[in-house]
C-alpha cells in the first residue's frame with residue numbers, strides 16, 4: 001500500500017498548525033511554572049503589592065480561562081470546576097480584594113491547571129481547526145496562549161515588586177552592537193494600520209485600515225537612563241511647568257522623584273533594583289518603570305512629544321520600498337533572540353544598539369521588545385471594529401482613562417507581541433515594564 005504525502009495539502013497544514021499551537025501552549029506553561037515554583041506557599045498566597053493579585057490567583061485564573069474557552073466552549077466538554085468561575089472572574093473582584101477570597105491553595109491550583117491542560121490536549125487533537133470563527137486557524141488556542149503569556153508578564157511585574165532575596169535568574173542582555181542616536185524622519189503619507197492576515201491578532205488590532213500620517217521625526221531608540229537622569233538632575237520633578245495639571249497633581253500625591261525602583265546612595269550615585277538585586281544605573285539601558293505623566297513631562301522638557309499610536313506603528317511597519325505594512329520592523333519573519341529582547345530570556349531591557357538586526361529599514365531600533373513604549377493616544381476602536389470573542393476583551397475599555405503602549409517588553413512573549421499589538425493602561429501606572437521614545441512634527445525645511 002502506498003501512502004501519499006502531498007505537501008501543502010489541508011491536512012499537513014492543519015497538522016503543522018496543531019504543532020505550533022502545542023508549542024505556544026507548552027512555552028507559556030513552562031514560564032508559568034518557572035514563575036511560581038521558585039516561591040514557597042506563603043509567598044504565592046501573599047499580596048506583594050495592592051496593585052497586583054496574589055500569584056496563586058493568576059495561576060488558577062490562567063487555568064480557569066483555559067477551561068472556559070478551550071474545554072467548555074471549543075471542546076464542548078463538561079466543566080472541571082464550575083464552582084470557582086466567579087472567584088477567578090477578573091471583572092468581579094478588584095486585584096486588591098483578591099487575597100481575601102477563598103482561593104484554591106497552591107497545590108490545588110497546580111492540580112487544577114494540570115487537569116485542564118490534559119483535557120485541552122485532547123480537545124486540540126480532535127478540533128478540526130476550521131469552521132466557526134472561534135476555532136478557525138486555531139484562534140481560541142492562540143488567544144489562550146496569549147492570555148497565559150500576558151499573565152506571566154504581570155506575574156513577572158509582581159516578582160519585581162516583591163521584597164526579598166532574588167529568586168529569578170537569566171543571562172545578561174547582549175552588549176551594544178552599534179551606536180544609535182538621533183532621529184529618523186518619516187515622510188507624510190498613507191499606510192495600512194492594523195491587522196488583516198494575522199490569524200491570532202486580537203479584536204482591537206482589527207480591521208486593517210488606511211491612515212494618513214503627516215511627516216514626523218521619531219527617536220531612533222528609546223530614551224535611556226542617562227537621558228532620563230539629565231531630566232532628573234535638571235529639576236524635572238521640581239518644575240510644575242513641565243507637567244500637565246493632572247500629571248503634577250499625581251507627581252505630588254504619589255511623591256514621585258525618579259523612576260520606580262531607582263535609588264540614590266549617600267555619594268549621589270544612582271542604583272536600580274532589578275528583581276531583588278541592586279545594580280548601578282546603566283547609562284545606555286532604556287529607562288523603564290515610568291508612568292505616562294513622567295514621559296509627558298520629560299517630553300516637554302526635551303521640547304518634543306510622545307508619538308501617536310499611528311506614528312509608532314508606521315515607524316515600525318511601513319516599508320517605503322514596497323509601500324506595504326510588514327509584521328515587524330525587520331520584515332515578516334518571527335522574532336528571534338538576535339532580533340529582539342522578548343520572552344523573559346533576560347530580566348531587563350538591553351542597551352540601546354544591542355539589536356541592529358531588528359531595526360526598521362529607516363533605522364529605528366528596538367521598537368519591538370525591551371520596553372513597552374507609551375504613546376500619546378487613548379485606547380479607541382478602529383473604524384469597522386467588531387468585538388470578538390466577547391465585549392470584555394477590549395470594547396469595554398475603549399474611551400476609558402487609558403493610554404496605548406506599543407512594542408512589547410523583555411517580559412512579553414512573541415505570541416503576544418507584533419507590530420499591530422495594542423496594550424493599554426492608566427497614565428499613572430509604572431509597575432509595568434514601560435519606557436518611551438519621543439517624536440516631533442517636521443519643521444518646514446524638513447518636509
Ligand SMILES: [Fe+2]
Nearest residue numbers: 061090147151
Ligand atoms: Fe486574565
